[in-house]
Amino acid sequence: MISLNSVSRSTKIFIALAFFYAALTFILPANATTKANYRLDDAQYQYLLFIVKLPIIAVWSLAFYSYRRLANYAQSIKDTSEGKDFTTIAKGMSWIAWGLPIPAVISSLLSALANAQADFRAVSAVIGGYLAVAVSLVAFHYFSSGTHSLVRRADVEVKIKHIRILVGALIAIGLVFVVLIFSKLHSTNLGDSFNSFYLPNWLVWSTIVGPYLYAWFLGVFAVMEFILIARQTSGVIYRQALQLLAVGLVLIILSLCALQYFRAVIPRSGHLTIGAALITTYGIYAVNALGSVVLAVGAKRLQRIEDI
Amino acid sequence: MQPSNINNSLYSQVVRITHVYLGPAADRFIARQVQNHLHKEPVELSENDLLKLIDWVRVAVSLITEDTAIIEEYIERLKRLTTPQPATAKEANHAANRT
Numbered sequence: 086m087i088s089l090n091s092v093s094r095s096t097k098i099f100i101a102l103a104f105f106y107a108a109l110t111f112i113l114p115a116n117a118t119t120k121a122n123y124r125l126d127d128a129q130y131q132y133l134l135f136i137v138k139l140p141i142i143a144v145w146s147l148a149f150y151s152y153r154r155l156a157n158y159a160q161s162i163k164d165t166s167e168g169k170d171f172t173t174i175a176k177g178m179s180w181i182a183w184g185l186p187i188p189a190v191i192s193s194l195l196s197a198l199a200n201a202q203a204d205f206r207a208v209s210a211v212i213g214g215y216l217a218v219a220v221s222l223v224a225f226h227y228f229s230s231g232t233h234s235l236v237r238r239a240d241v242e243v244k245i246k247h248i249r250i251l252v253g254a255l256i257a258i259g260l261v262f263v264v265l266i267f268s269k270l271h272s273t274n275l276g277d278s279f280n281s282f283y284l285p286n287w288l289v290w291s292t293i294v295g296p297y298l299y300a301w302f303l304g305v306f307a308v309m310e311f312i313l314i315a316r317q318t319s320g321v322i323y324r325q326a327l328q329l330l331a332v333g334l335v336l337i338i339l340s341l342c343a344l345q346y347f348r349a350v351i352p353r354s355g356h357l358t359i360g361a362a363l364i365t366t367y368g369i370y371a372v373n374a375l376g377s378v379v380l381a382v383g384a385k386r387l388q389r390i391e392d393i
Numbered sequence: 394m395q396p397s398n399i400n401n402s403l404y405s406q407v408v409r410i411t412h413v414y415l416g417p418a419a420d421r422f423i424a425r426q427v428q429n430h431l432h433k434e435p436v437e438l439s440e441n442d443l444l445k446l447i448d449w450v451r452v453a454v455s456l457i458t459e460d461t462a463i464i465e466e467y468i469e470r471l472k473r474l475t476t477p478q479p480a481t482a483k484e485a486n487h488a489a490n491r492t
Contacts, residue, residue: 138448167417239417320416322458384455391419393425393453 099149102186105144109137144370145185147377152182154384161391170234177227184220205285212312228307230292236310241317265350304338326386333380340373404438410470447471
């Protein structure tokens with residue numbers, strides 16, 4: 086039996102946030118566009134939105150659980166040489182765990198305001214866009230710092246072919262992203278803000294595209310380094326657990342990159358649309374959830390080595 | 394419960410073998426087994442404690458992994474410390490490959 090006192094404060098806040106997000110479905114006014122598109126009354130709209138939100142809340146919960154597992158492991162080895170690095174990686178995971186629900190709640194509230202007052206739509210889109218960029222920058226910075234420090238400590242060899250693969254992948258991802266964003270901007274005039282970001286083109290390039298590309302570079306670099314650590318580190322049993330952690334981290338980082346990529350190319354409309362975009366988002370979330378589960382299992386195994 | 398720089402050859406040998414299986418966690422793991430189950434400081438580990446330590450290590454590692462082949466290999470290498478033999482080149486290579 087779990088007593089309320091044994092539940093950590095952060096877990097309580099997370100649960101409250103998830104409930105609040107679910108409750109917003111029934112508190113905020115129904116979106117007129119969605120109701121008209123799908124011919125729904127208010128109650129039908131709210132139940133549909135609630136069903137759509139449930140898998141997303143499940144993904145957040147798994148991300149939060151895996152963060153707690155990793156943070157507990159980092160705490161248990163905090164006085165060791167690699168403890169500081171795992172604490173840094175756990176900080177990155179905490180930004181992911183909180184960076185999924187908090188922007189979603191803020192976006193829900195802003196979207197509701199925008200639905201009531203059309204002038205607010207631009208503000209809502211801009212704040213939502215920048216929140217996503219900020220979360221990915223900070224989270225991937227921590228992942229990259231932690232894994233790079235682990236690589237140096239473990240004396241892991243990074244070969245030139247690894248760097249070539251990494252640079253090649255990033256150039257490919259970057260080029261496609263730039264082309265897709267360019268096609269969204271409608272105009273080559275740098276001052277024009279007639280786009281789905283509601284920002285002048287020069288601001289889109291400098292504060293959305295540039296930071297995203299930088300964040301993804303950090304994320305993919307962290308992925309590569311953690312894979313090398315998990316492959317080259319000593320200890321057969323330790324390595325098995327670390328490899329699970331690596332697989333989890335890889336799936337989480339890549340799915341988040343994919344989600345941000347997708348959201349940047351197709352920004353949120355502010356109302357529910359059941360179609361290819363939603364299915365794609367669910368697919369990416371499913372990969373993220375799988376990553377969270379694998380990461381939690383790996384962290385649990387590493388923790389067991391320290392507990393026994 | 395941090396292992397310190399213990400200048401004990403038997404303890405070092407146990408940690409060195411354990412490192413092949415538990416990597417960076419080896420030192421802490423063996424220090425905990427000695428302190429919690431033998432109620433001694435790692436520096437006090439003696440040959441008389443070795444069999445008891447190996448039994449505890451077997452129990453502990455069984456809780457970490459279900460791979461019995463790895464567990465048996467690990468235990469077998471620890472048991473060899475009870476009857477010291479010069480390591481062959483083949484064994485040294487094998488240990489190096491596992492790490």
